[in-house]
Amino acid sequence: MKRRTMLAGAVALAAGIIVTPALAAYPDKPVTVICPWTAGGGTDVLLRALAKAAEKHLGQTINVVNQTGGAGAIGHNAIRAARPDGYTLGMITFELNSLPPQGLVPFTWKDFDPLMRINSDPAALTVRQDAPYNTVRGFMDYAKAHPGEITIGNSAPGSVWHIAAGLAAEKTGVQVKHVPFDGAQPAVTALVGGHIKAVAVSVAEVKGQVQAGNLKLLGVMSADRDKIFPDVPTFKEQGVDVQFYTWRGLGLPKGVPAPIKTKLADAFKKAYDSPEFQEFAAKASLNLAYQNSADFTKFLDQNYKDVEAVMKSLGLAKK
Amino acid sequence: MEFNWGLMFSSYAAVFTPGILFMICVGTTAGIVIGALPGLTATMGVALLVPLTFGRPPLESLSMLMGIYCGAMYGGAISAILIRTPGTPAAAATVMEGYPMAKRGEAGRAMAMALFASFFGGVVGAVIMTFASPFISSIALEFGPVEYFALAIFGLSVIISISGRSLIKGMMAGFFGLLISAIGFDPISGFPRFTFGMVEMMEGPPFIPTLIGLFAVSEVFNEVQKSGVTQQVKAKLDQYLPSWQDIKYCFRELCRSSIIGTVIGAIPGAGGDIAAFISYGEAKRASKNPERYGHGEIEGLAASECANNSCSGGAMIPLLSLGVPGDAVTAVLLGAFVIQGLQPGPMLYKEHIDIVYQIFASMMLAQFAMQFIGMAGIQLFARVIMVDRAILTPAIFVLSVVGAFAMRSNIFDVYTTLAFGILGYVMTRYDYPLSPILLALILGPMAEANLRRAMVISGGDPSILVSRPIAIGLMVLAVISLILSIRGHQKVEARMAEMEAQFEKAVAD
Numbered sequence: 001m002k003r004r005t006m007l008a009g010a011v012a013l014a015a016g017i018i019v020t021p022a023l024a025a026y027p028d029k030p031v032t033v034i035c036p037w038t039a040g041g042g043t044d045v046l047l048r049a050l051a052k053a054a055e056k057h058l059g060q061t062i063n064v065v066n067q068t069g070g071a072g073a074i075g076h077n078a079i080r081a082a083r084p085d086g087y088t089l090g091m092i093t094f095e096l097n098s099l100p101p102q103g104l105v106p107f108t109w110k111d112f113d114p115l116m117r118i119n120s121d122p123a124a125l126t127v128r129q130d131a132p133y134n135t136v137r138g139f140m141d142y143a144k145a146h147p148g149e150i151t152i153g154n155s156a157p158g159s160v161w162h163i164a165a166g167l168a169a170e171k172t173g174v175q176v177k178h179v180p181f182d183g184a185q186p187a188v189t190a191l192v193g194g195h196i197k198a199v200a201v202s203v204a205e206v207k208g209q210v211q212a213g214n215l216k217l218l219g220v221m222s223a224d225r226d227k228i229f230p231d232v233p234t235f236k237e238q239g240v241d242v243q244f245y246t247w248r249g250l251g252l253p254k255g256v257p258a259p260i261k262t263k264l265a266d267a268f269k270k271a272y273d274s275p276e277f278q279e280f281a282a283k284a285s286l287n288l289a290y291q292n293s294a295d296f297t298k299f300l301d302q303n304y305k306d307v308e309a310v311m312k313s314l315g316l317a318k319k
Numbered sequence: 320m321e322f323n324w325g326l327m328f329s330s331y332a333a334v335f336t337p338g339i340l341f342m343i344c345v346g347t348t349a350g351i352v353i354g355a356l357p358g359l360t361a362t363m364g365v366a367l368l369v370p371l372t373f374g375r376p377p378l379e380s381l382s383m384l385m386g387i388y389c390g391a392m393y394g395g396a397i398s399a400i401l402i403r404t405p406g407t408p409a410a411a412a413t414v415m416e417g418y419p420m421a422k423r424g425e426a427g428r429a430m431a432m433a434l435f436a437s438f439f440g441g442v443v444g445a446v447i448m449t450f451a452s453p454f455i456s457s458i459a460l461e462f463g464p465v466e467y468f469a470l471a472i473f474g475l476s477v478i479i480s481i482s483g484r485s486l487i488k489g490m491m492a493g494f495f496g497l498l499i500s501a502i503g504f505d506p507i508s509g510f511p512r513f514t515f516g517m518v519e520m521m522e523g524p525p526f527i528p529t530l531i532g533l534f535a536v537s538e539v540f541n542e543v544q545k546s547g548v549t550q551q552v553k554a555k556l557d558q559y560l561p562s563w564q565d566i567k568y569c570f571r572e573l574c575r576s577s578i579i580g581t582v583i584g585a586i587p588g589a590g591g592d593i594a595a596f597i598s599y600g601e602a603k604r605a606s607k608n609p610e611r612y613g614h615g616e617i618e619g620l621a622a623s624e625c626a627n628n629s630c631s632g633g634a635m636i637p638l639l640s641l642g643v644p645g646d647a648v649t650a651v652l653l654g655a656f657v658i659q660g661l662q663p664g665p666m667l668y669k670e671h672i673d674i675v676y677q678i679f680a681s682m683m684l685a686q687f688a689m690q691f692i693g694m695a696g697i698q699l700f701a702r703v704i705m706v707d708r709a710i711l712t713p714a715i716f717v718l719s720v721v722g723a724f725a726m727r728s729n730i731f732d733v734y735t736t737l738a739f740g741i742l743g744y745v746m747t748r749y750d751y752p753l754s755p756i757l758l759a760l761i762l763g764p765m766a767e768a769n770l771r772r773a774m775v776i777s778g779g780d781p782s783i784l785v786s787r788p789i790a791i792g793l794m795v796l797a798v799i800s801l802i803l804s805i806r807g808h809q810k811v812e813a814r815m816a817e818m819e820a821q822f823e824k825a826v827a828d
Binding site for chain 1: 362363365366367369370373374459460461462463464504505506507508509510511518519521522525587588641642643644650651653654657658659660662663664665666727728729768772775776778
């Protein structure tokens with residue numbers, strides 16, 4: 001009995017091996033998606049939700065692997081260096097454009113094949129509810145009148161929000177002190193506790209405290225007003241022309257054959273449009289901003305130039 | 320926010336349904352296993368299972384996550400006691416007493432106490448969370464950079480208590496830890512330091528691989544060196560619950576540690592690892608028999624295990640009432656809540672008070688689930704120690720390497736583990752304690768980043784450090800603890816010398 005089962009197994013296996021090449025249509029094995037950030041973080045949760053929705057359109061299991069460290073450098077490098085067979089792709093994030101100017105990585109976005117942009121969240125300036133100013137202008141005037149008093153928290157040194165706050169201060173010509181924390185959450189907590197005067201992070205990251213009445217939004221650094229807080233004016237409306245976004249998207253290593261890239265793009269676009277992913281994004285307050293490969297490539301080019309220029313003027317870039 | 324008894328009872332009733340109880344048990348079991356495996360922490364366990372809860376009703380998914388959280392906090396003790404590998408960083412202090420006990424053949428006693436202490440701490444944490452949330456959460460917000468710096472200094476004063484026989488060697492290990500904790504990104508300017516241009520070094524020595532290397536791999540080398548003469552550890556495994564005597568003996572520490580654990584848990588950013596070390600240090604300082612610490616003192620084991628579990632209840636307090644996570648696990652939980660359409664914070668109390676009470680209830684039930692599932696598992700787990708060393712040692716080695724790799728899927732972490740394994744082996748041979756390195760790695764970056772943040776805020780004026788009452792209180796405590804520990808250490812040394820003299824006399828006779 002046992003021998004017969006084994007024999008049957010062996011035959012089946014052999015048959016499988018012989019037949020497979022004949023059916024070798026992509027994808028015939030699970031696809032890996034690299035996440036350069038820790039499991040459970042915003043990027044990871046987003047990627048897992050998208051991957052789950054994409055599985056049925058791709059017809060294969062999609063495994064999310066977290067390759068973290070080096071402020072995202074390790075994961076991005078892993079995506080870049082992956083075999084370009086379409087079985088490994090990854091999520092690329094804003095840091096891909098801020099790490100090179102800092103001299104921290106030897107590659108830029110040009111070493112990737114951008115697949116699609118998924119979301120783009122603007123920075124917002126948030127202060128305590130009891131603060132004596134209600135507008136971005138009022139805040140800046142207060143900062144001018146009280147030099148050395150304003151402290152703005154951000155999520156990490158050289159991070160997207162650090163750059164955003166620096167840009168806003170530079171445009172208005174005020175002196176503020178930037179206080180980097182280990183992530184947006186601790187910075188928001190410190191603001192609620194009154195240890196700093198303001199934070200420059202995304203709307204989603206302060207949403208809970210704003211709704212609870214502990215914090216108030218002074219302005220968002222986007223072209224249009226926020227969907228959740230339509231009463232909050234943009235910086236531009238208040239006479240400070242600053243726009244600054246973080247973004248996330250999918251990227252491939254260079255050299256993936258075009259038909260495979262199309263298949264991946266289709267599957268992930270369908271996943272992006274699926275009701276479950278849209279519902280997830282709404283709950284997580286993500287500002288979805290799809291761009292196809294060509295548009296995303298143009299966007300990355302412009303974004304890289306902008307970020308590099310700002311970082312140079314703020315002294316965050318390597319000379 | 321006054322307490323609503325009626326709602327509490329109805330919440331318990333809601334949780335007491337077969338479906339929810341089942342989810343709690345599944346979560347707890349998964350948590351214990353994840354916690355026991357080196358390299359997989361409570362944070363990772365919760366993070367990996369959060370996607371599974373998409374689309375499930377809130378109570379069902381949250382109760383499962385509560386189970387994982389509580390289970391994993393205890394699970395870390397299993398491998399800490401049996402194979403000297405803290406399954407989670409929070410169990411690092413448990414190794415110091417747990418492993419010597421297991422080596423002495425008291426694995427069963429240690430396991431039973433670890434489980435009971437976890438249960439006790441968990442229940443106290445959950446009770447405090449249920450009744451004192453509004454009060455405790457007001458303390459949490461008082462913690463700014465200055466207070467965190469003071470807390471880190473207070474925590475570092477525990478190094479004296481975990482130094483073993485030689486204070487100087489303990490200090491050396493501690494300063495070595497502080498030194499290597501300076502590797503990586505500068506917390507304020509963001510530029511990398513001492514990385515030799517290696518991307519992998521940018522975030523400093525990876526904590527979990529370092530932990531596994533120092534404790535597990537070094538012990539593997541130690542066993543290999545003894546090969547040929549290994550003797551089987553005989554373990555009595557007839558215990559599910561600690562004896563009444565043990566409970567009575569440790570009761571004072573259980574109470575003290577569960578309060579310390581809950582309060583430290585409630586401070587955002589300070590988690591089970593810090594709570595366990597501080598409770599252990601306090602237990603040793605207050606003990607009548609401090610000379611037994613480090614040689615398998617059940618009281619020290621109870622203190623650290625109790626503290627890291629009560630920490631979970633504490634960490635939930637600011638999460639629920641302020642929307643501010645108390646530790647790394649609750650930061651992931653915050654995401655899970657948001658996915659469920661629930662925004663933790665004052666609004667949660669206003670809009671979904673029923674969910675809040677149901678979380679209280681499921682946290683409490685998770686403790687009971689942990690006690691029962693843990694009891695069922697003790698026999699199974701503790702058998703590990705009966706396995707022939709020739710099989711067990713290589714198995715631990717493989718597990719360590721896999722655990723180190725699992726964290727970030729990076730081969731560099733495996734090299735780190737091996738390097739720290741060699742270092743740990745050499746240090747143990749020459750009687751250098753290993754725990755101060757860990758404590759320094761946990762608290763060093765916290766002290767540095769917050770000191771520098773405070774300096775940015777004050778514009779470089781150091782008087783900010785003594786401008787706030789909580790910070791002054793903590794600094795004073797640190798000084799007192801330092802003086803008392805050093806005096807206590809001298810007393811222990813005197814007693815040890817006396818005992819050794821007697822022993823030598825007895826041998827001479």
